[in-house]
Amino acid sequence: MKKLNQHMPExxxxxxxxxxxxLPGGVWAMELGGEIQVNWQGNxxxxxxxxxxxxxxxxxxxxxxxxxxxxxxxxxxVTKPVQSLMAGEQADYFTKKLYxxxxxxxxxLTVGRQPISWSFGSLLNPVDYTLGAVALEKESRGKYxxxxxxxxxxxxxxxxxxxxxxxxxFAADRDMMKWGIRGRLGVRGYDLTINYVxxxxxxxxxxxxxxxxxxxxxxxxxxxxxxxxVGDFGLYGAVGRYFEEGIETSMSYLVGADYSFSLDYWTKVxxxxxxxxxxxxxxxxxxxxxxxxxxGSDRSLELLVGSASYPIDDFxxxxxxxxxxxxxQSIVLSPVYRTTLPRDxxxxxxxxxxxxxxxxxxxxxxxMPRAAITTGLSWVF
Numbered sequence: 001m002k003k004l005n006q007h008m009p010e011x012x013x014x015x016x017x018x019x020x021x022x023l024p025g026g027v028w029a030m031e032l033g034g035e036i037q038v039n040w041q042g043n044x045x046x047x048x049x050x051x052x053x054x055x056x057x058x059x060x061x062x063x064x065x066x067x068x069x070x071x072x073x074x075x076x077x078v079t080k081p082v083q084s085l086m087a088g089e090q091a092d093y094f095t096k097k098l099y100x101x102x103x104x105x106x107x108x109l110t111v112g113r114q115p116i117s118w119s120f121g122s123l124l125n126p127v128d129y130t131l132g133a134v135a136l137e138k139e140s141r142g143k144y145x146x147x148x149x150x151x152x153x154x155x156x157x158x159x160x161x162x163x164x165x166x167x168x169x170f171a172a173d174r175d176m177m178k179w180g181i182r183g184r185l186g187v188r189g190y191d192l193t194i195n196y197v198x199x200x201x202x203x204x205x206x207x208x209x210x211x212x213x214x215x216x217x218x219x220x221x222x223x224x225x226x227x228x229x230v231g232d233f234g235l236y237g238a239v240g241r242y243f244e245e246g247i248e249t250s251m252s253y254l255v256g257a258d259y260s261f262s263l264d265y266w267t268k269v270x271x272x273x274x275x276x277x278x279x280x281x282x283x284x285x286x287x288x289x290x291x292x293x294x295x296g297s298d299r300s301l302e303l304l305v306g307s308a309s310y311p312i313d314d315f316x317x318x319x320x321x322x323x324x325x326x327x328x329q330s331i332v333l334s335p336v337y338r339t340t341l342p343r344d345x346x347x348x349x350x351x352x353x354x355x356x357x358x359x360x361x362x363x364x365x366x367x368m369p370r371a372a373i374t375t376g377l378s379w380v381f
Contacts, residue, residue: 031063034075039376046364050373056082061097070102073114096144108151115143116163118182118195120225120236123305123321124276126252127223127240129163129180129197136321137307146170157186167200175201190228197221218244218282234258248281266314272307301361302326315340323362330356330363343379350374 037059042052061075075097084091099112119125119134128134133143147165154160164179171177182195199219220243227236240252256274263269278301304326309319316339323332336350352372356363364370 030065032060033063033381034058034060035378035380037376037378039374041375042373043369044371044373046358046368046370052373054083055080059096069104070100072100073097094141094144106152108149108153110149110151111147113144113146114149115139116145116147116149116165117143118161118193118225120191120193120227120238121234121258122236122238122254122256123272123274123307124254124303125238126254126276126278127195127221127225127238129182129195130167131217136305136323142167155186157184157191159184190226193223193225195223197223216280216283217250218242218247220244232259232261242282244282250279250281252279253277267311270307270309274303274305276303276305277301278303325356325361328356328360328363330354330360332362346378346380348374348376348378350376 035058037057038054039056040052040054042050044050057077057079058081059075059077061073064072064074076093076095079092079094080089081091083089095113097112097114099110099114101108101110116129117133117139118127118129123136125131125134130142130145132140134140145165145167146169147163150162152160152162161180161182161184163181164177166176167178168176178198178200180195180197182193184191184193186192197220201219221240223238223240225236225238227234229235234257236256238252238254242250242252254274254276256272258270258272260268260270279299280301281299283299302325304322304324306322306324307319309317311317316337319336319338321332321334321336325331332352332354334350334352336348338346338348340346351374354362354364354368354370354372358365362368
């Protein structure tokens with residue numbers, strides 16, 4: 001049964017594509033899109049030599065023809081497909097989307113592997129459906145999960161989401177199920193959300209994100225977010241409460257702002273800043289010291305995060321992402337340069353510098369490199 005579950009995405013995808021092809025004119029109505037990436041990433045350990053890894057990936061999305069009030073999406077990414085054929089490397093297949101979405105008069109129903117995130121424009125989100133699904137302008141695999149989502153629209157900017165998911169893959173065991181509910185309301189130009197999430201009781205061994213969250217925070221949480229414009233600034237914030245029977249409650253607080261201004265008619269600079277305070281009352285002093293380098297009776301992690309983006313011209317831009325730990329003064333600086341090449345290829349050059357004491361959160365040491373370098377080419381079709 002376990003082997004069958006491992007191949008369920010491929011089996012379901014084949015069934016959906018066959019169904020689309022069986023429809024009148026289905027093969028001609030199907031659309032295909034995706035992205036090709038070639039990346040080299042190198043790490044410079046503290047006191048060591050630069051070590052790098054070359055990775056190519058192919059992301060394909062099949063947009064199947066609508067079937068009445070329903071639509072089907074299938075998207076997957078294969079990592080190292082060429083190296084697996086020519087260099088004996090192990091290719092990795094991951095299904096990002098494999099779902100059917102049906103729109104009814106009073107609600108929408110989506111079943112299958114799908115992206116689920118309650119992001120609201122912040123760099124960090126302590127009350128997302130899956131913590132870390134979208135962070136620092138990047139998404140993780142934790143965003144894509146097997147589940148069922150019911151969306152009940154109230155008006156154009158208000159609605160309710162009801163989610164039941166299986167982070168380790170669909171299973172008959174109810175202890176493997178995670179669920180949540182979110183309400184969104186637009187009030188006088190402000191966007192307000194309130195949500196509740198209950199993590200699965202039993203985490204799948206392959207669900208790294210779920211296992212990490214379960215080891216750091218209680219299984220239940222309620223959260224609230226708000227965002228809106230005040231003058232030329234976009235302001236937002238979030239509050240989270242994490243609780244579980246027999247475990248001390250923890251809180252999180254996030255406040256942020258974004259601002260953009262024009263240097264001239266063509267050049268627009270975008271800035272974003274955030275402060276995050278995350279209490280970790282559920283951990284012992286030893287765990288706080290080992291995981292987050294917190295000392296003594298310090299029970300909270302405090303971070304400042306900043307992002308700046310500057311367009312050089314119509315084809316190139318530079319950006320800088322910064323993380324600063326207020327507890328130990330360690331810092332991460334991540335500059336990125338992007339430019340569009342002929343034939344719509346995009347070149348990305350990036351680096352991350354880790355500065356701080358060896359025993360600090362972001363300082364170079366046994367678990368953190370002194371620097372990381374990334375070079376990538378991508379083409380969207």
